[in-house]
Amino acid sequence: MNNFLDFILKDIDTKTQVLSAMPIKTKTNKKKYNEKISEYQKKYTDYKSNLRNYLLAKSRSFEIKDKENVDFNALNERVTALEHVKFLLNPANTYLEKMGFDVLLYQLSNYNTFNFNSLNEIINGFLDKFALAGIPLTKEDFNYTCYVEEYMASFLEIREKKIEGHERLANVFEQIYWVNPDIIEHIELNFRKLIRKNEKKFTAYINDLQKKAMADNQVNNYMDCLEKIQNAYQDIHNANRESVADIIEACEKGEMDINSFMQDSKIRSSAYEFLVPETVDKNDVAAMQKVCIVLERLETNVIEYNGYMSFEKMIQNFKEEYKDVKKVELKKGEVSGLRSVLNKIEDGEQELEKLNKRIAGNKNPFFDFKNEMDLKQLKSKSVMKAKELYELYQKYDEEYFKDKVMDIINPTLTVKDVLNLYASFDYFKKKAIQNTFKLTNYEDVKRYSEDFDKFATNPMNVIMEGVPVFEETNIPKVIVNKYRLNGIKIDEMDLSIDNIQSLLNRIQLILRIHKIETSTLSVEKIWFMIQVRNLLQTKEV
Amino acid sequence: MKNEKTVEFDLSLLSLQELVSVYQKVEEFLEYLESKKIVEEEKEKEENE
Numbered sequence: 001m002n003n004f005l006d007f008i009l010k011d012i013d014t015k016t017q018v019l020s021a022m023p024i025k026t027k028t029n030k031k032k033y034n035e036k037i038s039e040y041q042k043k044y045t046d047y048k049s050n051l052r053n054y055l056l057a058k059s060r061s062f063e064i065k066d067k068e069n070v071d072f073n074a075l076n077e078r079v080t081a082l083e084h085v086k087f088l089l090n091p092a093n094t095y096l097e098k099m100g101f102d103v104l105l106y107q108l109s110n111y112n113t114f115n116f117n118s119l120n121e122i123i124n125g126f127l128d129k130f131a132l133a134g135i136p137l138t139k140e141d142f143n144y145t146c147y148v149e150e151y152m153a154s155f156l157e158i159r160e161k162k163i164e165g166h167e168r169l170a171n172v173f174e175q176i177y178w179v180n181p182d183i184i185e186h187i188e189l190n191f192r193k194l195i196r197k198n199e200k201k202f203t204a205y206i207n208d209l210q211k212k213a214m215a216d217n218q219v220n221n222y223m224d225c226l227e228k229i230q231n232a233y234q235d236i237h238n239a240n241r242e243s244v245a246d247i248i249e250a251c252e253k254g255e256m257d258i259n260s261f262m263q264d265s266k267i268r269s270s271a272y273e274f275l276v277p278e279t280v281d282k283n284d285v286a287a288m289q290k291v292c293i294v295l296e297r298l299e300t301n302v303i304e305y306n307g308y309m310s311f312e313k314m315i316q317n318f319k320e321e322y323k324d325v326k327k328v329e330l331k332k333g334e335v336s337g338l339r340s341v342l343n344k345i346e347d348g349e350q351e352l353e354k355l356n357k358r359i360a361g362n363k364n365p366f367f368d369f370k371n372e373m374d375l376k377q378l379k380s381k382s383v384m385k386a387k388e389l390y391e392l393y394q395k396y397d398e399e400y401f402k403d404k405v406m407d408i409i410n411p412t413l414t415v416k417d418v419l420n421l422y423a424s425f426d427y428f429k430k431k432a433i434q435n436t437f438k439l440t441n442y443e444d445v446k447r448y449s450e451d452f453d454k455f456a457t458n459p460m461n462v463i464m465e466g467v468p469v470f471e472e473t474n475i476p477k478v479i480v481n482k483y484r485l486n487g488i489k490i491d492e493m494d495l496s497i498d499n500i501q502s503l504l505n506r507i508q509l510i511l512r513i514h515k516i517e518t519s520t521l522s523v524e525k526i527w528f529m530i531q532v533r534n535l536l537q538t539k540e541v
Numbered sequence: 542m543k544n545e546k547t548v549e550f551d552l553s554l555l556s557l558q559e560l561v562s563v564y565q566k567v568e569e570f571l572e573y574l575e576s577k578k579i580v581e582e583e584k585e586k587e588e589n590e
Contacts, residue, residue, distance in 0.1 A: 003550075003554065003555070003559075004550035004551075004552060004554075004555060004563055005555060005559045005562060005563045005566075007550065008563050008566050008567060009566065012566060012570045015570075016573075019577060024579060030579045033579060034578055034579055037574050037577055037578050040570075040574055041571065041574050041575070044567055044570055044571050044574070045571065047567050048564070048567045048568065048571060051552070051560075051563065051564045051567060052564070054552050054560070055560060055561075055564060058557075058560070524557055524558070525557065527557070528557040528558075528560070528561065531561045532561070535561065535564060535565070535568075
């Protein structure tokens, strides 16, 4: 007998019979019985030790080097730098978005809904951005209403002296709040006015930033930047490509089940049956290589479609809202909807300024004394005017975005265009997300927004570029038809929300098996490594 | 059968699945042996009770 497994099976059987036949009635019997057990134990402990050493050595002989030394930091830094240049050069938006004011305005205008931790952090965010652009704001800049003036005077004093004044500010805020609960709206209005007033300075500041960023990153223009980003993403994609070492690690961690990779696995055979054309010999490496190239493309398309499904409702809402919007050619003397609202805002702000001057005059002890009632009425009028202005600014926002929509609208507008539009206007993207998904928590809005940007700006997307927004397109059908040409028999139901993950799992299983089988290892060797690791509990013995 | 002490096996002749299987069998048998050991004192106690 030269097979150790056969020997062990037979030997165990024999030894079990010997033990069961031994008498154990008397003390002597028992002693002999235990001595026999000890003898067997010694022998089998030796076997175990030798086997353990052999298994470990064998398993270690299969270990492969981890990924080549790729400088992921450098690749990521390159993408981050180029994304920043793209952000600055984005032709779709203005200084308002490039300065990041839209992000802060969204926070401020939703302060009450989301209960942000600190109003003061948002205000500091605005002040920092102004300072960056060389516009140091002083208390004289905060005169939208007497309430803003009062709060911001304390705020700026504490900020300038860099003293701890959280409690003092909280008291000031509370005092104002009970007289005027719209104080946060007034602060927002004041910043909106200041941002508009300083448009030229911000634009010049952005221009400088653009020049510097382009020079630093050897970018010639926006299109050049997009091309460079595409290449940088491709580099990261290649470097991140799953290696056999990654698969082994995932199996060791229990994130993948190596048993499903095995020849006799039902999961494996069903995946092959489902996705590999019948005419292909699954053991023919060259033929499978061709199938895997197609499956890799299918995987990319399925991932893209899966991402689209998460935001499809948002696109549908966009479609509903803007389906009747048309580019308007203005006649002589006509003003756009946006300009019209802006004129009203400017008029309203002038009126409010006059009211504020009268309020300030009333407060001055050297001024002609007017009674308390006058002051109260003036303040009340100013609050009402501010409310009107706040509503006008909301109208302005609608017109502002509608204006941007009109810039791009056409019957063949694609999903990609809408994704780009929302990715360029954070304020409106977050509002759309908030409304579409009925979110009541800012962290959720932020998370959705980040996921949206990741999807919308993915340069690997190809399907979205060809899907028209204003026409009914059955994307699953488009995908299915494309791959039927390659002999892959998926149907539209496989791309439904309930089945898409299962489809992805099957594609990835076949791709992984192919990757393993075309490496120096095999599925069985990896299975063995995992078994040894589990049997011996730890890798380092 | 030859004397066990002198028997040497070439483990490289086993497939990977057989290697894992033989290790599991050896481990299981060791556990079985341990469970079969008669602990005298305890047995006596049980008898007295």
